[in-house]
Amino acid sequence: MTSTPTASNQNLYYTRVFNKLVSSFKFLCVIIGFTLFTGCKSSKLSKTITKSISTEFYDNQFTGIMIYDPETKDTVYKHQAEKYFTPASNTKIVTLFSALTLLKDSIPAFYYHASNDTLQLRGIGDPSFLHPYFKDSTALQMAKDYKHVSILRNTFTDDKFGPGWAWEDYDTYFSPERSSFPMYGNVVSISNTNKLEVSPNYFKDSVFQKTGKISRLYNQNIFFYDTTSTRAREIPIVVDSLTTQNLWSDLLPGKVSFSHQPFNSTPEIAYSIPSDSLYKRMMHLSDNFLAEQMLVLASSTITDTLNTTFLRNYILEHHLHDLKQKPRWVDGSGLSRYNLFSPLSFVQILNKLYTTIPRERLFHFFPAGGQSGTLKNSYAGQTEPYIYAKSGSVGNNYSLSGFLLTASGKTLIFSFMNNHYTTPTSEVKKHMQNIFEYLRDTY
DSSP, X not given: OOOOOOHHHHHHHHHHHHHHHHHHHHHHHHHHHHHHHHHXXXXXXXXXXXXXXXXXXXXXXXXXXXXEETTXXXXXXXXXXXXXXXXXXXXXXXXXXXXXXXXXXXXXXXXXXXXXXXXXXXXXXXXXXXXXXXXXXXXXXXXXXXXXXEEEOOOBOSOSSOTTOOGGGTTSTTOOOOOSSOOGGGEEEEEOSSSOEEESGGGGGGEEEOOSSOSBOTTSOXXXXXXXXXXXXXXXXXXXXXXXXXXXXXXXXXXXXXXXSOOSSOOEEEEEEEHHHHHHHHHHHTOHHHHHHHHHHHHTTTOSSBOHHHHHHHHHHHTSTTOSSOOBOOOSSSOOTTOBBOHHHHHHHHHHHHHHSOHHHHHHHSOBTTTXXXXXXSSOOSXXXXXXXXXXXXXXXXXXXXXXXXXXXOEEEEEEEEESOOSOHHHHHHHHHHHHHXXXXXX
């Protein structure tokens, strides 16, 4: 027999139903309120930034902005984010991504095979060997233990300069030649503090008093230096087989020969410096030589031929295939104006790094606003850095891409690109900083 519900049971039931409805209604109100508040906040932010870039200052330049919240996966703001821009040294972000993807914790220095009293060596692009900063001597120390040292001719198939590099930069510090077995950073270092000092010493008799504008003859290792100046200078050397052979012979007289023969048997790989030290210096100083050689190194992990075009295509096809705008990527440093990237592409690449590399390690690679690297004198925080980013600058173009920390504890990923302006770059930075500080304080 089924019992009939009492009046008190019915009242209790309806009370529970009512309370549930009230709770659901309150929750719905909270959600609606939060959505309205967030929507209003986002709308205000968007209007404020749009107003900033709608001023007369931006009329005669091309501007692209992408700001992304990796936590909520929301686009905070975008303006022409899918257009292509000249990235300059923002290109080094993609180079960093490639190196982090393919290289190990230590930099591969060279291939080698030892047999009795003979050591065979073949370079694979390591820029740290006898570099003015890194001063790595792994190859030299190993070679000293053998009677005969055979340097095998390289399989480097790139040109010594990248596509679209300015030819007149051949004697400037930021444009060393690319090669398979760099030595001394592929530059001659000259200083005149107390007396004229030249490194490597091999070139000492090739340095003359400067009488004109150039620092080196176009295709010869004849250098010119202002002997009245105390400022240290680095001048790129011409890297050819004869110069390389002479530099090695100067280090190990009577021991070194060069050969086109392959290894006698399967070679081993020697490693030099910690990879992160190379990445940090490349990013902080925006070092073009290190960036270019990093792509050469990375190419050695996927092919026997050292070829950066193959490497770039490999990265785009296998690791950046999901970019919404396929970049035109022609070098590792960003020296070339042939490079074309969109702000959205940079944000996508930075987000890949942010989600795969521990935050402390990742931020270590990027210059900190007001504190380090190329941002030491820009975008300073109130007490701590709020910008960790890579700048890119080439005549009439300036871009900045990286990470912005807000006062509320959020991390935003951004790319702010400016092309073809005629105003001073310092003014462009000031206008960008106003937007960055607004984001920091309100998001």
